[in-house]
Amino acid sequence: MKDLFDAITTRIQAPYFGYSLLAFVVLNWRALFLLIMLDATAHERISIFEQETSVWSVVVLPLLVGAILAIFTPWSRYIFEYLSQKPFALRDRIHLHADHQRTIQQTKLEQARSELFGQKEQELIERAKRDEEIAGIDDEDVKARLTNELATLRAERDKLASQMNSMGATLNADVLSGEAVKIIEAAAATKSGTILTSKSLSGRSIKAGNSVFGDKDAKSYALYESALEDLETMGYVKPQGPKREIFGLTHKGWRFAENR
The missing domain is CATH 1.10.10 (Arc Repressor Mutant, subunit A)
Structure with missing residues (x-):
C-alpha cells in the first residue's frame, strides 16, 4: 500500500500532472468549495458538484493546460537565461575588475612591507657591526664614550620612528x-x-x-x-x-x- 501511495505521489509531483492538478483546482474551485463546505448529504453534494462541472472542466481542459505549461515552461526558462546572460556577464566582469584592483593594491602593500622589513634587518646588521667595532677598541674611556653616544643616537632614532608610526594614518x-x-x-x-x-x-x-x-x-x-x-x-x-x-x-x- 505504501509503495502504491509513493508511486502516486511521485507521479503527481511530475511537472505535467502537477500543472494539470493546478488547472483542475483553478477551473473547478467553486464546485470543490461547495463539495467540501456545503452542509448536505453526500449525494446532494455530489449532485451539486456535477452541476457545477463538466467533462471539459474536469478532464479535457486540465490535461490540455498541463500539457501546454509543461511544454512552455522549459522554453520560458531558456528565454529568461538567454536574456539575462549579458547583464550577468557584465556584472561578473565588474566583480573581476574590482578583485583585480584589490589584488594589485594588496601586492603593492606586501612589497612595501617587505622593503620595510628589509631595511629594518639591514639596520640591525649595521648596529651589530658597529657594536663589534666598538668592542674592539682597547681604550676603555673611548669605548665607554662611544657606547653612550651611540645609545643616545639610537634612542633618538627609535623615538623618531615611533613618532612616524603614530602618524601612519595621515601618511596612509x-x-x-x-x-x-x-x-x-x-x-x-x-x-x-x-x-x-x-x-x-x-x-x-x-x-x-x-x-x-x-x-x-x-x-x-x-x-x-x-x-x-x-x-x-x-x-x-x-x-x-x-x-x-x-x-x-x-x-x-x-x-x-x-x-x-
Whole structure:
C-alpha cells in the first residue's frame, strides 16, 4: 500500500500532472468549495458538484493546460537565461575588475612591507657591526664614550620612528582610494562608526553613517564594495558578525578620521 501511495505521489509531483492538478483546482474551485463546505448529504453534494462541472472542466481542459505549461515552461526558462546572460556577464566582469584592483593594491602593500622589513634587518646588521667595532677598541674611556653616544643616537632614532608610526594614518591617506576615505568619514560622523551592507531584490548599497554609497548601479556598488574590502584588509574596519553585513571602525579607522 505504501509503495502504491509513493508511486502516486511521485507521479503527481511530475511537472505535467502537477500543472494539470493546478488547472483542475483553478477551473473547478467553486464546485470543490461547495463539495467540501456545503452542509448536505453526500449525494446532494455530489449532485451539486456535477452541476457545477463538466467533462471539459474536469478532464479535457486540465490535461490540455498541463500539457501546454509543461511544454512552455522549459522554453520560458531558456528565454529568461538567454536574456539575462549579458547583464550577468557584465556584472561578473565588474566583480573581476574590482578583485583585480584589490589584488594589485594588496601586492603593492606586501612589497612595501617587505622593503620595510628589509631595511629594518639591514639596520640591525649595521648596529651589530658597529657594536663589534666598538668592542674592539682597547681604550676603555673611548669605548665607554662611544657606547653612550651611540645609545643616545639610537634612542633618538627609535623615538623618531615611533613618532612616524603614530602618524601612519595621515601618511596612509594617499594609499586609500577616494571611495574608501568617503566611507570612513561618513562612518566617523556618527558615534557608532557603523557601516551596513544591504543586498536585496530592490538593489545593493553600503550605508555609512547617514550616507549611502553604491546604490546607483552594479558598477557603483562594486567600486564601493572593493573600497570597503580594502579598508578591512588595511585594518581600518572589521566585521561585527559572521554574516559580514555590519562593519565597525577600528581604532586605526577612528584615528584616521580624526586626522583628516
